[in-house]
Amino acid sequence: MDIRQQKILAALENKDTSVHFDDALDNQMILNMGPQHPATHGVLRLLIKLDGETVVACVPELGYLHRGYEKLAENVSYHEFIPHTDRLDYLSPLMNNTAYVLAVEKLVGIEAPKRAQYIRTIISELARISSHLLGVGALAMDIGALTVFTWTFREREKMYDIFELLTGARFTTSFTRVGGIAHDMTPEVKTAITGFIDQFPEKFNDCIKMLNTNRIFVERLEGVGVISKEKAVAMGMCGPNIRGVGIEHDLRRKEPYLVYNELDFNIPVFYNGDSLSRYYVRVNEVKESIKIIRQCLEKIPDGPVHANEPKKVLPRKERVYTKMEELIHDFMLINFGVNPPVGEVYHAVEASKGELGFYIQSRGEGHPWRLKIRSPSFMNLQSTPLLVEGRMISDIVAILGSLDPVMGEADK
């Protein structure tokens, strides 16, 4: 056996579990729920020690999608890293773009204008709806309700059309820039978003109606994967998972960024701590996001979408081709980078999976000295052994679906 297998077996043997069996038959078996699996939400490997069908210990193994983003970030400039942030939580790329650019703006010390803030809020909430639709759909599909998955994907296709109209790309958008966004939102996009939001609540209710009173769905999720409040906080859980335990923690309310302190929305909290509560939190968050988008579309002001900081913000293309100062600034910013002051900053955002944070250390150069991505799925997956022990194999799939991890984020 090679070193890796030895270490994993040692970790499984040493796992501190509270489940004991005095069965003399000694039926224990180690099962590998490998990286290639339709129900593990990406390339997650779970090694499970089983006694019959009950899980005694579980060791997750990550790293099958590790792309080395933190090493890459030390060699590219701040602007060049924006397309890489698309690929982190690949279900809601606009949210990651916004989170990264907010952290860089905090480091540099500039602030985007009001219209850009409103547009960023709208796209963040659209990304949140898109991610939760997939989360609910994948959870339902893993339980067995395949139709809900296709219905939620049909709604996501309509959102992809909106993203293509706004940013030019369906999926890897790279829409935000340091100091604002790439280009303004045309009235056509506004009509498209309003059209989508008007027809969406009814379609979403169709999907949810099939699940909420469905006896099989409720019985497979109720009481499965329970975690207590203190353990959830100690293990670093975040996002809808911690709001399903009863802790009202949402960075949009506690540390408001963008325009969230001017908007009126609720934070759904459920108190049971099991998979069904996490599912309800996601469903209600989608409804709250629709409210937020409606308010933003009403309140959005007119104005510029780039901050008025020529030395830090990329100038507009038509000016680069005609004016001298913009040409020089464009050259300096592309070649040498933004050059923020020496210091370090940590900025976190409430992404659809939890607290997505960027810790950036700068030494005054055009590229960061150290960039650490605090990914919510990584911390959520850490509690998988606690949730899974004592349950049966089929519950693992339900628990992973309710935790909703994304391996692009967990593996960076």
Added chain:
Amino acid sequence: MIQNVVQKLQEKFSPRIISVNEFRGEFTVVVKKEEIVSLCLFLRDHEECQFDYCSDLCGADAYTPENRFEVIYNLYSMSLNHRIRIKVFVDESSLHCPSVTSVWPGAEWPERETFDMYGIVFDGNNDMRRMYMPEEFEYYPLRKDFPMMGIPDSIPLPRK
């Protein structure tokens, strides 16, 4: 308020705190690495601090001849809603650092990731495996002397 927290820290731990600085409204406290567990217990349990949530734990390579590595703890308090950052220097000659998994069990996986990327061993974390790279990998990728394009033949690739 976060200034009260920093003041209390300075009163209680003052000869062992190396420096305190503030940037963009965030406070960073640099401590000696032997004191980190007692400092974290104080931060978690004291009623004016209540830092019960370990947001992030990462390493950094300053590439200086002494005190080459840093370990950075970003902490958050759920009840009092404030943040603080604790930094610890780890010298290249003794790459060991006490583990804070006894204070926050959620720090286990970030410590494994820091070990994988920098080679800093955390004493007290009983699951010190590599996180992302395979176990047979001999280098520590995020160190500044590891090239971005990788080292040829350091990782087994599938045959063509």
